[in-house]
Amino acid sequence: LDNLRDRGITTFATTHYSDLKLYAHNTPGVRNASVEFDVETLSPTYELSIGLPGRSNALTIARRLGVNPVIVEQAEATVRPDTLQADKLLDDIRRAKQDALEIAERARARERQGQLLEADLRHQLAQIEQARRAVIGETRDLMQAELEEARKEIEQLRRQARSTPFGATAGAHEEFLTRAEKELSRRKDAVESVNQRVVVPGNAEEQVAGPIEIGDLVWVASLQASGEVLAVYDASGEADVQLGNFRLKLPIKRLELRQKAVKEAPAAAVKIQSSGPGPSPGMELDLRGERVEEGLDRLERYLNDAYRVRLPFIRIIHGHGTGAMKSAVRDVLKRHPLVGSMRAGEGNEGGDGVTMVKLVSS
Template sequence: LSTFSGHMKNIVRILDQVGEGSLVLLDELGAGTDPEQGAALGMAILDRLINRGALIIATTHFSELKIFAHTRQRAENASVEFDSRTLQPTYRLSIGVPGESNAFEIAARLGLDSEVVERARSFLRPEQRELSDLIKQLKEDQFAASSARAEAELERAEVEKLKEKVRREEERLRNKQQEILSRAHEEARELVRTARREAEQLIRALREKMRQEDARSALEEAQAVRQKLSDLSGRIEERAAVTEESAFAGDIPDTLKPGDVVAIPRFHQEGYVISPPGSDGEVLVQVGVLKLHLPLKELRRSLKRDKQKKELTATGSRSGGRTIKEHAQVSPEFDFRGMRVEESLKEIDKYLDAAYLAGINRVSLIHGKGTGALREAVRQYLSKHPFVASYRNGNYYEGGTGVTIVELK
């Protein structure tokens, strides 16, 4: 059999057995016969194999098969590069670019007369020359693209190097900055320690100098200061005595009843009688939030008592003839700790009405300290109440900020 016949027998066997995923290797498909017919057979055979779903690698020198691969789906041209100057393969595979036969270049390199080579070129059909020029142009474009890609890779690598260099420089600067800050902090701490040592030395020197001064001069100055303090203390005591005498100048009350206002000279406070003197001669007095049992002789009639009597008389007329005796059960203090704001304000309103009708001039509203929200709500309410003349925080004996002292009109 001829070479062509032997190839055909193998191809027939392959076509009978090929299926989906089969790998078919074909070398110089369609060779050994008329080039045009061989190329036509090669295209038909490739078309059948592609339709069967086979994977094919075929080598050829036929331009028709190169065009077939360029125009057919699932087919792709490839070529192994060849250096026509050295007549050596480069062993680089170029995907997407069909190869040339390089017959003319090899013949010329091997010494064939150039006229013969050029004469051979003239025998090529126009489409063959166009295909050869197209392949050359594709190779040039591919080479340019490869060169550009290589340059881009080099530039990218250079950029990565620069980025790495910048990163290392930034890290170095951060470390340097941290080192400078740490050193500055340490220097600042050392300056503070030095300043403290110098200050302590200066203080010790001043104390030593003060001890070495003339003792007599220091004693005279101390005596002069002591005399000035003594004179000032005397004047203050005189004024305090006058003030106390004017504030607590009342007599010892002969009779007391619940609700009476009494002065307590020992505490410099005023209070309200809760119960009259008992068999032991002691009176239960409300002083702010405190209830005290005090001897009758320690109490004085309050200068406000006459005013209270007048107000009681007026109150009696306003309340339809009722007097304090009718309201003796009204306490001078009202404890509403633990109540909500709305509930507290309602109860305070009732309590102030009762205290006002009872003729009580001063009452203590015990709201506790807490967050202060209840105290503020109560004081806003008191600022608009018609019976309230003024209000203030309780003093130390009255309960402090946990109590609001209210003066009634």
């Protein structure tokens, strides 16, 4: 074998001798190899193992073929102990190798499953992001339409006020219209805020400088989705981000700040102060804590007073409670001749504990 190796001749040699297996292990340019053998079926598996020598299965095969056990045992007794130990070591190595292969295959399977889940998550987030932008766009368009309608109504009321003889009522109208225009401006700013909350992917120039804080809008490039920061963990350098229906903990370094948290100022109450006859009843009526019958009496008087001074919009506060006052108030408003339209309050108006009313024009 040394001669063949020195001459550079590729040689395949088969052997059962342990000394030759050791020779192959210790000699440069020589390697062990073996073909696996299934002792249960007494047939080779044709699986080639490079680097591992095979073990002799002669005695195992003899026993399975029915050779007299006494003869097999006598043969085993003549085998050198170091050979038996080497065979046992080879068996242990093969089992360890097989276990390692199975572990590696399971790891690859988990990796493939993770890639599929990530792809599915990306797809879902993309759909959610598309739907979110569509909803925000529709909301923005609706708010802009309502603002335009309110602006036209305010301008019409201002023209009516100018044609009214000057007096306490005309002055009250002028003050109301001024305050209403301020409220209209505030709502216009709210529409702009909605526009800003539509976060779209873009270049690095679109990023906003500053630390990431709760309420900020961020872009997650790896998932191609935008979301809102719910929590920040400085110790671990991570943050909880709401991406559609998913709440994910992500490294802060993977988040691109696109919009700082919008801090909404509370809406100021709009009231009309006037002197002389015909005072304004104010822009809102608070019925919380009242009995239903007493509350409905106050509501009737308030509607008449508000219509008398030509208030276009009013706010009825009934709260939630048992729901009796809310139901009674809305039943009255639905059929009242002075009410043009009504709706439940939005989040910044008091929610369902408030009913917003638009009175008919006089």
